Amino acid sequence: MVEHSAVTQSEAEGRGPEARPFLRFRDDDPVGDPAVTVDAFLGQGNATAVRIEPGDDTRDLLPHLERVALVEVNFPSFGDGRGYSAARILREAGYAGELRAVGDVLVDQIAYMRRCGFDAFEPGEPLNADDVDAALGRFPHAYQQAADSAVPIWALRHGKGAGDHDG
Amino acid sequence: MIILTGNDLASGAVTWWAGSEWSRDVADAVDVGEEADAIAAREEAARRVNVPYAIKAEIGPDGTVRPAHIKDRIRGLGPTVRPDLTLKPGDANAVHEVI
Amino acid sequence: MYRYDHCDQAMVDARVAEFRDQCQRRLDGRLSEDQFKPLRLMNGLYLQLHAYMLRVAIPYGTLSGAQMHILADIADRYDRGYAHFTTRQNVQYNWIRLEDAGDILADLASREMHAIQTSGNCIRNISSDHFAGAAADEVCDPRPYAELLRQWSSFHPEFSYLPRKFKIAVIASPTDRAAMKLHDIGINLVRNNEGELGAAFYVGGGMGRTPMIAPLIREFVPLDQLITYAEACLRVYNRHGRRDNKFKARIKILIHELGADEYRRQVEAEFEHLLAQDIEPPFAELERLREFFGDPGFEDLAEAELDRSDPEFALWADRNTHPHKQPGYVSAIVSLKPVGGIPGDATSAQMRLMADLATQYSFDECRVMHTQNIVLPHVRKADLHALWSRLDEAGLATPNLDQIDDIIACPGLDYCSLANARSIPVAQKISQRFAANGKGDTLGELKLKISGCINACGHHHAGHIGILGVDRKGVENYQLLLGGSEADDTSLAKITGPGFDEDGIVDAVETATDVYLANRADGERFLDTYRRIGMAPFKEALYG
Numbered sequence: 136m137v138e139h140s141a142v143t144q145s146e147a148e149g150r151g152p153e154a155r156p157f158l159r160f161r162d163d164d165p166v167g168d169p170a171v172t173v174d175a176f177l178g179q180g181n182a183t184a185v186r187i188e189p190g191d192d193t194r195d196l197l198p199h200l201e202r203v204a205l206v207e208v209n210f211p212s213f214g215d216g217r218g219y220s221a222a223r224i225l226r227e228a229g230y231a232g233e234l235r236a237v238g239d240v241l242v243d244q245i246a247y248m249r250r251c252g253f254d255a256f257e258p259g260e261p262l263n264a265d266d267v268d269a270a271l272g273r274f275p276h277a278y279q280q281a282a283d284s285a286v287p288i289w290a291l292r293h294g295k296g297a298g299d300h301d302g
Numbered sequence: 303m304i305i306l307t308g309n310d311l312a313s314g315a316v317t318w319w320a321g322s323e324w325s326r327d328v329a330d331a332v333d334v335g336e337e338a339d340a341i342a343a344r345e346e347a348a349r350r351v352n353v354p355y356a357i358k359a360e361i362g363p364d365g366t367v368r369p370a371h372i373k374d375r376i377r378g379l380g381p382t383v384r385p386d387l388t389l390k391p392g393d394a395n396a397v398h399e400v401i
Numbered sequence: 402m403y404r405y406d407h408c409d410q411a412m413v414d415a416r417v418a419e420f421r422d423q424c425q426r427r428l429d430g431r432l433s434e435d436q437f438k439p440l441r442l443m444n445g446l447y448l449q450l451h452a453y454m455l456r457v458a459i460p461y462g463t464l465s466g467a468q469m470h471i472l473a474d475i476a477d478r479y480d481r482g483y484a485h486f487t488t489r490q491n492v493q494y495n496w497i498r499l500e501d502a503g504d505i506l507a508d509l510a511s512r513e514m515h516a517i518q519t520s521g522n523c524i525r526n527i528s529s530d531h532f533a534g535a536a537a538d539e540v541c542d543p544r545p546y547a548e549l550l551r552q553w554s555s556f557h558p559e560f561s562y563l564p565r566k567f568k569i570a571v572i573a574s575p576t577d578r579a580a581m582k583l584h585d586i587g588i589n590l591v592r593n594n595e596g597e598l599g600a601a602f603y604v605g606g607g608m609g610r611t612p613m614i615a616p617l618i619r620e621f622v623p624l625d626q627l628i629t630y631a632e633a634c635l636r637v638y639n640r641h642g643r644r645d646n647k648f649k650a651r652i653k654i655l656i657h658e659l660g661a662d663e664y665r666r667q668v669e670a671e672f673e674h675l676l677a678q679d680i681e682p683p684f685a686e687l688e689r690l691r692e693f694f695g696d697p698g699f700e701d702l703a704e705a706e707l708d709r710s711d712p713e714f715a716l717w718a719d720r721n722t723h724p725h726k727q728p729g730y731v732s733a734i735v736s737l738k739p740v741g742g743i744p745g746d747a748t749s750a751q752m753r754l755m756a757d758l759a760t761q762y763s764f765d766e767c768r769v770m771h772t773q774n775i776v777l778p779h780v781r782k783a784d785l786h787a788l789w790s791r792l793d794e795a796g797l798a799t800p801n802l803d804q805i806d807d808i809i810a811c812p813g814l815d816y817c818s819l820a821n822a823r824s825i826p827v828a829q830k831i832s833q834r835f836a837a838n839g840k841g842d843t844l845g846e847l848k849l850k851i852s853g854c855i856n857a858c859g860h861h862h863a864g865h866i867g868i869l870g871v872d873r874k875g876v877e878n879y880q881l882l883l884g885g886s887e888a889d890d891t892s893l894a895k896i897t898g899p900g901f902d903e904d905g906i907v908d909a910v911e912t913a914t915d916v917y918l919a920n921r922a923d924g925e926r927f928l929d930t931y932r933r934i935g936m937a938p939f940k941e942a943l944y945g
Binding site for chain 3: 309311312313314315316346350352353370372373376377379381382383384387393401
């Protein structure tokens with residue numbers, strides 16, 4: 136991945152760098168509001184944080200994105216990949232706020248999650264910091280377009296460099 | 303009898319619980335009775351076995367341990383279509399005995 | 402053939418390093434088996450009946466001589482001197498040590514190969530027509546498109562935790578040699594009325610527990626929208642495919658439950674959305690890929706007659722060659738189905754011979770067929786006798802392509818932890834029976850396919866005669882099926898009735914062929930006769 140040097144921080148006081156319960160790749164302040172369910176969010180006008188479960192239709196949120204500051208996407212089990220589509224759909228709709236993967240988030244998945252647009256992680260089990268760095272720094276390229284700024288290999292081959300996104 | 307089997311984590315080889323260690327030979331398998339889950343959990347946690355599970359077995363007429371299901375009997379010997387690669391490459395009858 | 406550039410090589414090398422690290426974390430206990438399993442599966446590493454099994458990807462079945470050589474070297478260095486070619490045009494090793502997995506992947510990477518996504522709930526290796534680039538009836542070589550799809554699907558961040566595995570086949574001729582409509586997506590490259598190339602998408606086919614023939618979802622996707630359309634098909638599946646029941650999680654069930662029209666509607670909506678996201682590769686990339694699959698340097702030869710004075714050679718040439726688009730050439734099929742042998746297995750010595758013959762006689766190229774044989778795609782007719790002689794010495798020239806002893810068989814209960822019954826011994830007995838009684842030579846084309854469980858790796862639903870091994874109270878039992886086809890006349894075989902034991906199923910197959918011989922009209926294959934006379938005469942003979 137191309138962005139593994141992004142800012143990370145540990146929320147939990149007194150924990151060393153070897154365990155990071157909360158990883159964040161954003162410069163703004165974390166949103167403190169508790170995330171509500173999609174149904175609750177749609178039913179009340181003032182919530183700014185929402186949690187998507189695997190069975191929710193992410194597109195229900197799209198008309199309301201301007202009031203959202205945090206979207207949590209829950210992974211009850213790491214094998215349920217619906218959250219990856221949820222993340223990309225939000226980024227494709229222009230959502231620029233925090234997109235946080237929560238639940239059964241494992242170190243071997245966070246590189247794909249970054250590519251789908253997640254910029255924060257709150258795993259159920261803390262991740263080893265060295266493993267995180269290795270995972271995010273592992274792959275020098277990406278084959279396909281996703282929600283991150285990686286330029287696909289097939290674009291690199293034909294003269295598209297980093298930062299050159301159009302066409 | 304109830305016996306315990308699994309695979310060696312590093313090599314993948316089929317192993318059988320022989321009472322104090324894991325053996326490659328099903329003939330060494332011992333009756334674990336009620337202890338199957340406890341032994342399996344302990345040994346898996348220590349990474350001395352991978353994916354252990356308990357199966358039914360009986361003592362055959364010749365006194366050897368015979369797993370109840372053909373799948374585990376084939377695991378105990380090797381592929382029936384490649385006798386040369388089984389644990390008893392010189393025994394012409396071995397394949398017939400597991401089927 | 403496609404060759405890696407530095408980007409491809411860097412990605413594969415990174416995967417080797419990643420998997421080494423994952424294996425080490427498993428060995429030292431930082432990963433549990435539950436956590437490790439999906440990671441090892443995405444690198445083709447299974448825990449099978451006797452050991453770990455490694456499945457190596459052979460993209461669209463195409464191999465160079467050097468690649469076949471390294472596969473042979475791996476068989477000797479890390480396994481037991483042989484390998485198994487599969488119905489997905491891949492190759493498997495049966496006796497792998499977890500400790501060696503990283504080194505094996507490194508060896509593969511040194512010859513531009515890998516095991517990426519050969520298992521797991523992700524997009525698997527792309528399969529294709531084994532005569533691609535050689536067949537006279539193709540509208541184009543399908544492999545540049547298969548390669549584009551390979552790259553698109555490799556490390557796909559959104560589609561690596563799908564509800565279930567996902568298999569794609571790409572063909573480009575009216576004759577289907579890749580079971581295209583029995584894939585999750587079958588792509589058939591076609592020309593429209595304006596003469597432009599495009600892709601017909603068949604989605605939701607498959608074998609397994611619930612066999613289905615894929616419906617046509619879109620007749621024509623322009624080539625500069627191919628990846629976008631595939632992405633739309635996958636996204637609808639990833640979002641809405643069932644995850645509550647692993648046996649209902651394949652895309653065929655989603656499409657069956659939604660109906661093809663509703664699935665199409667959802668895909669088209671997603672497609673419109675994704676077109677605006679501009680995710681399609683530049684068309685120049687497709688043009689770059691096409692360059693790799695051009696004419697390998699065919700000579701201008703006059704169409705030549707073979708010297709048929711050696712009857713054994715003539716029989717082999719009649720059965721085991723396929724017409725080539727270039728005058729003076731044929732595609733030659735190396736049989737991995739000797740009478741009494743293990744379908745699809747090859748020793749390291751045989752693999753090295755096939756590699757050398759590919760280099761010497763076929764522009765350094767060979768192909769794995771989904772029927773578990775090997776094709777040398779571009780052989781000069783003038784070289785055919787010399788090639789046959791070399792194959793014959795090595796036991797690789799059984800003249801049986803599409804004959805009753807050219808049997809597809811999965812590894813079955815001899816190797817596979819999912820199997821309910823052994824497949825290989827049944828295949829061995831059938832080929833021996835028909836060789837001994839001489840009937841094999843009278844039957845013509847007869848595709849016999851054996852699976853050791855309902856997962857159908859042996860394609861039993863698609864056999865003219867299919868056999869399904871089941872577990873009946875701990876005893877192996879075999880069901881007989883008739884009337885399947887994986888070709889362009891795709892159909893699903895039907896079960897004849899109660900199953901048989903191991904010897905009984907061999908008798909039953911012979912009985913079914915006797916019914917065919919007694920009823921066949923001029924020129925009819927077994928399948929044609931079955932379709933004409935129906936199941937009843939076969940049932941009567943089998944159970945009457």
